[in-house]
Amino acid sequence: MRRPSARRITALLAAGLLLPVLASCGSGDDKGGSAEGGDSALVIYSGRNEKLVKPILDKLEKAVGAEVEVRYGDSAELAAQILEEGDRTKAGLFFSQDAGALGALSKEGMLAKLPQSSLDEVDTAYRGEKGDWVGLSGRVRVIAYNPDKVAEEKVPDRVADVVKPEWKGKVGFAPTNASFQAFVTGMRVLEGDDATRLWLKGLKANGKVYTNNLATLDAVESGEVSLGLVNHYYWYERVAEKGEDKVGAQLKFLPGKDPGALINVAGVGILKEGGQAGTAQKAVDYLLSEEAQTYFADTTKEYPLAAGVTSNVEGLPPFDSLESPDIDLGKLESLQETLAMLQDVGLV
Numbered sequence: 001m002r003r004p005s006a007r008r009i010t011a012l013l014a015a016g017l018l019l020p021v022l023a024s025c026g027s028g029d030d031k032g033g034s035a036e037g038g039d040s041a042l043v044i045y046s047g048r049n050e051k052l053v054k055p056i057l058d059k060l061e062k063a064v065g066a067e068v069e070v071r072y073g074d075s076a077e078l079a080a081q082i083l084e085e086g087d088r089t090k091a092g093l094f095f096s097q098d099a100g101a102l103g104a105l106s107k108e109g110m111l112a113k114l115p116q117s118s119l120d121e122v123d124t125a126y127r128g129e130k131g132d133w134v135g136l137s138g139r140v141r142v143i144a145y146n147p148d149k150v151a152e153e154k155v156p157d158r159v160a161d162v163v164k165p166e167w168k169g170k171v172g173f174a175p176t177n178a179s180f181q182a183f184v185t186g187m188r189v190l191e192g193d194d195a196t197r198l199w200l201k202g203l204k205a206n207g208k209v210y211t212n213n214l215a216t217l218d219a220v221e222s223g224e225v226s227l228g229l230v231n232h233y234y235w236y237e238r239v240a241e242k243g244e245d246k247v248g249a250q251l252k253f254l255p256g257k258d259p260g261a262l263i264n265v266a267g268v269g270i271l272k273e274g275g276q277a278g279t280a281q282k283a284v285d286y287l288l289s290e291e292a293q294t295y296f297a298d299t300t301k302e303y304p305l306a307a308g309v310t311s312n313v314e315g316l317p318p319f320d321s322l323e324s325p326d327i328d329l330g331k332l333e334s335l336q337e338t339l340a341m342l343q344d345v346g347l348v
Contacts, residue, residue: 159260
């Protein structure tokens with residue numbers, strides 16, 4: 001496998017993607033499996049938050065019958081790291097927070113073709129066009145709102161409307177968050193760069209910036225802002241922890257296939273050059289299994305994508321009722337262009 005060209009590396013550096021990976025082991029035992037162990041060990045580069053997925057990844061050692069080492073980081077940074085490493089990569093499996101980072105590796109030919117049996121577990125809309133990555137869980141973008149600040153019927157039905165004058169100073173968002181950036185990439189694909197840049201300028205003028213989705217939801221609950229652009233599952237996790245009557249925000253699921261209702265997926269791909277294909281495939285099979293899919297449904301409050309598992313989370317709209325825009329999730333790989341746009345607008 002050839003390494004990406006100098007031009008490609010330069011572009012990643014310019015976009016701020018090619019950064020050192022601040023890795024941490026997912027196991028408290030620090031077993032230290034590595035690529036040198038071939039199929040006797042599995043190294044996972046995980047762009048998913050350690051707090052969310054460590055419990056299910058801790059079960060992987062038993063499921064795959066091998067040592068497992070998990071290195072956590074930002075999905076885009078990890079994808080760039082893999083591109084830089086090329087055929088020297090230590091990663092056997094890439095567990096991405098979003099489809100865009102998987103699409104970027106697929107575009108560069110870094111991912112191995114998955115067995116059809118694995119691909120068939122998931123709808124074609126939520127797996128790679130080349131058959132080299134598969135989605136595990138889905139989350140939908142929503143508008144969180146404070147009912148003491150704005151009545152439900154006044155909450156915008158379109159994300160485009162949050163930049164209208166009446167919402168000035170009342171909208172919270174997290175521009176450095178990977179899910180927000182994936183949503184912006186989706187808007188670019190659906191509506192074009194000019195329209196997206198204009199919307200971002202309006203959002204900058206109207207909104208308040210927060211570090212992440214949780215901070216944005218906090219701001220909505222406290223009344224610091226009336227609306228917040230977040231992923232659905234943060235609210236459901238908070239409700240499960242505190243009870244709905246103790247959560248000072250509600251959610252609006254946007255209708256009409258609005259860009260603001262994007263369903264993005266967390267997914268996995270096996271690295272061609274990681275030397276761990278057999279063990280990595282066992283990990284893919286486990287993550288698509290009923291046990292793992294039930295974890296995503298019940299614990300992280302996401303939508304499971306495989307194994308016939310459905311969510312039992314109270315109040316969560318059925319997956320097939322969501323009015324998400326029609327988009328090839330693989331096209332979310334143009335993240336570097338999105339980051340350049342966010343930098344140009346002054347949001348990152």
